[in-house]
Amino acid sequence: MKRDLLPIRLILHPLSVIFSWRRFLGRGGFLLVVDVALLIFLVLQVLFFWGRSQEDAYISYRYAWNFVNGHGLVYNAGEHVEGISNLLWTLSLAGLYLLGLPFPAAALCMSLAYCVLTFALLRWVCRHTFQERRCLSRIPLLFFVCMTAVPASCGNGLEGSGWGFALCLALAGATLYRGMLLTVSGVLLLLHRPEGIVLAGAVGCWYLYTCVRGKMAWRGFAVFAGLTAATAVLLFVFRLAYYGDWVPNSIRAKAMPCSLALLGDGAEYLRSYFAYAGWPALILALCAVVHPRRRDLFALLGVLLCFNFFLVVRNGGDWMTDFRLLTPYVPLLGFLVALGIEAIAMRRRIIGQVLVLAGLALAFRTVEVDLFPKNPVLAIAHCLWMLPQDPAKLSYCFIANTEPVTVKDVVTPDDKVVLEAGGVLGYLLNGINVIEVNGLTDREIATRKNPYAYQIPAIGTINWVETFKKDPAYLILFWPLHLNNIASIPGTSENLDHFLLVQAGPPDPLDMPKGEVLLIRDDQPALSRFLLDYGSFAPARDYVDLENSKAFRWVTPWDSIPWRRWDGASFPCAWRKWGKQDRLSCSLEIPMGKSRFAKPLPGAAPLVLFFGVDADAAPRAKMTLSLQRVGGNNVTLGELDIGPADPNCFRMWSLTTSNAQGDPSSYLCVNFDAATQGRVLVAAYRWCKAPLPVLPGVYTSTLR
Numbered sequence: 001m002k003r004d005l006l007p008i009r010l011i012l013h014p015l016s017v018i019f020s021w022r023r024f025l026g027r028g029g030f031l032l033v034v035d036v037a038l039l040i041f042l043v044l045q046v047l048f049f050w051g052r053s054q055e056d057a058y059i060s061y062r063y064a065w066n067f068v069n070g071h072g073l074v075y076n077a078g079e080h081v082e083g084i085s086n087l088l089w090t091l092s093l094a095g096l097y098l099l100g101l102p103f104p105a106a107a108l109c110m111s112l113a114y115c116v117l118t119f120a121l122l123r124w125v126c127r128h129t130f131q132e133r134r135c136l137s138r139i140p141l142l143f144f145v146c147m148t149a150v151p152a153s154c155g156n157g158l159e160g161s162g163w164g165f166a167l168c169l170a171l172a173g174a175t176l177y178r179g180m181l182l183t184v185s186g187v188l189l190l191l192h193r194p195e196g197i198v199l200a201g202a203v204g205c206w207y208l209y210t211c212v213r214g215k216m217a218w219r220g221f222a223v224f225a226g227l228t229a230a231t232a233v234l235l236f237v238f239r240l241a242y243y244g245d246w247v248p249n250s251i252r253a254k255a256m257p258c259s260l261a262l263l264g265d266g267a268e269y270l271r272s273y274f275a276y277a278g279w280p281a282l283i284l285a286l287c288a289v290v291h292p293r294r295r296d297l298f299a300l301l302g303v304l305l306c307f308n309f310f311l312v313v314r315n316g317g318d319w320m321t322d323f324r325l326l327t328p329y330v331p332l333l334g335f336l337v338a339l340g341i342e343a344i345a346m347r348r349r350i351i352g353q354v355l356v357l358a359g360l361a362l363a364f365r366t367v368e369v370d371l372f373p374k375n376p377v378l379a380i381a382h383c384l385w386m387l388p389q390d391p392a393k394l395s396y397c398f399i400a401n402t403e404p405v406t407v408k409d410v411v412t413p414d415d416k417v418v419l420e421a422g423g424v425l426g427y428l429l430n431g432i433n434v435i436e437v438n439g440l441t442d443r444e445i446a447t448r449k450n451p452y453a454y455q456i457p458a459i460g461t462i463n464w465v466e467t468f469k470k471d472p473a474y475l476i477l478f479w480p481l482h483l484n485n486i487a488s489i490p491g492t493s494e495n496l497d498h499f500l501l502v503q504a505g506p507p508d509p510l511d512m513p514k515g516e517v518l519l520i521r522d523d524q525p526a527l528s529r530f531l532l533d534y535g536s537f538a539p540a541r542d543y544v545d546l547e548n549s550k551a552f553r554w555v556t557p558w559d560s561i562p563w564r565r566w567d568g569a570s571f572p573c574a575w576r577k578w579g580k581q582d583r584l585s586c587s588l589e590i591p592m593g594k595s596r597f598a599k600p601l602p603g604a605a606p607l608v609l610f611f612g613v614d615a616d617a618a619p620r621a622k623m624t625l626s627l628q629r630v631g632g633n634n635v636t637l638g639e640l641d642i643g644p645a646d647p648n649c650f651r652m653w654s655l656t657t658s659n660a661q662g663d664p665s666s667y668l669c670v671n672f673d674a675a676t677q678g679r680v681l682v683a684a685y686r687w688c689k690a691p692l693p694v695l696p697g698v699y700t701s702t703l704r
Helices: 001-048 057-068 088-096 103-129 139-146 149-154 160-175 180-193 198-212 218-243 250-253 260-277 279-290 295-314 327-344 348-366 376-385 425-429 441-446 464-469 482-487 493-498 527-533
Strands: 395-399 417-420 433-436 453-456 460-462 474-477 501-502 517-519 536-539 563-565 573-578 581-590 591-600 608-614 621-629 636-641 650-657 666-673 677-686
Touching: 001 103, 001 139, 001 149, 001 376, 001 581, 057 088, 057 103, 057 425, 088 103, 088 160, 088 180, 103 139, 103 149, 103 160, 139 327, 139 348, 149 160, 149 327, 149 636, 160 198, 160 295, 160 327, 180 198, 180 218, 180 493, 198 218, 198 295, 218 650, 250 441, 250 460, 260 279, 260 295, 279 348, 295 327, 327 348, 417 636, 441 460, 441 464, 464 482, 482 493, 493 501, 527 621, 563 581, 573 677, 581 608, 581 666, 608 636, 621 677, 636 650, 666 677
Parallel strands: 417 433, 417 474, 536 677
Antiparallel strands: 453 460, 474 517, 501 517, 501 536, 563 591, 573 581, 581 677, 591 666, 608 650, 608 677, 621 636, 621 666
């Protein structure tokens, strides 16, 4: 009999499980499961997107590194300039670093903690506000979790997550009339960002209004006013005493005069944000103004949002991805959307139910699936593997072709390095004096005006006059067009005569006119090391093109002139492989017997020449390098015997000469007397006015 009942039990058991789950879900368990799933999804997204656009975060890392190493809260030791606008975030990084966490790991831990706290706080507020409308209470949570830009913007390693938590505290305190939450929010807003003083003031005005109406106690307002005022005064005194300024220097560098073009850029940035978030979301948020009970809440959140929109438009938007200036306010926007739907539902129940579904759909549509990694598990594993790595222990490698040229080889603490992006490279150059091109960490660049200084919206102030007054030894530029600007400034242009521009390899044609270039002052003893590792050298002025200031010469006028053989054959210059590295060079086809190759000289210039051969193409020949003047005598610069190269070996020789005192009618000539035919690579570099460097002994011949 029992065996006969077995099929019935197999059917009834799953039904009983389903029934028990229905009872569990009926008690609110379903929404609890949904909330846990949303929280897990939020945490995973923060891990997925960690490391996006972290350039500016490394400025905070460098400040924190100097602080924990006893140099003070500064970018360069001895220079008290506030180039950060996130004081509390930077000090928190320093504290966690002292506890053993590398800065990227510390930033991720703080971002995760703030995101989880914001989620929990927002859930608590929504449950108390929309008690009878459980689906409505999830709309703010969905906006916060599903809008991919929110966790993605946390990946930049900056204070956005902490700023969002402070704003959510203000939302919770105002919604639930909790004075302590408002007080903590006001203090955190002041400590996180400079504009926090305006937002804390708005919260204080709202607090005062509710006290007048008898909804909150005056004692709590006195505590709020006392603590926020004391925090603001202490911040002011600290900045004035420590930095000699009352606002962060980064704010001064970015503060542009208002113009229609600037406002247009900011308006376009805001328009693209609402196109992403959904214009219906803004309309529903505005509907909260008709809410019969919480118009005061609409007023506070509306002021906070509008001030944020005003700053974004006034500053011309932002260069970072993921709307990082707007995403901390998403919980406020989502809450207003839910409040607006509730206001409509109170008048039209059916319309309100439809709008609840519309609000949920608006939140879901902001998920950007295309940004998610193809292999989430591998992405998280890579993120967790990278966290223990401390970038401060790395030595910045300029290039790694033959022998890596590192910071320890070429830069001493007394040298100054100009960086167009002072974040990642600035942090890797810890201990070296760095001049940040955009003036964020340099008061003279940001504040000293001259006719040639200009500002870039959301970036900073470019001031080459003040930059070169600091006598830099190296310049690393991601926007080589700066050279045209420098060459057009009287009194500053002459500095280019003392710099060589070097390139490690061919520029990316998809990234023109951008591309990292390095300029080295002609008195640096490490120039010979760079000659080994880099594939193109020329005086910086050779790359200047004042006739077309918006174009950059990746190949100098002399490099663009091909070598010509005596029979008229042409051999153009291009990037070619020299063993394990790239060099801007020509490939000369050497026939048997005597042959001559010539290239006109653009004027008087010392020269550095490299000759290279592959084992399978090496001729057996005698090479003579000479200077030929039309109507004058030939001057022999050097001779070299090229024999067969070792198998599987790339062989190089170097020739340097300071005797190439040419004129427009002079030619650099290479004569071969070859017993076998072959191919020889030649790279000829014009030098600047400085003495030629002494090349290492790895080369077989050095002639002057």
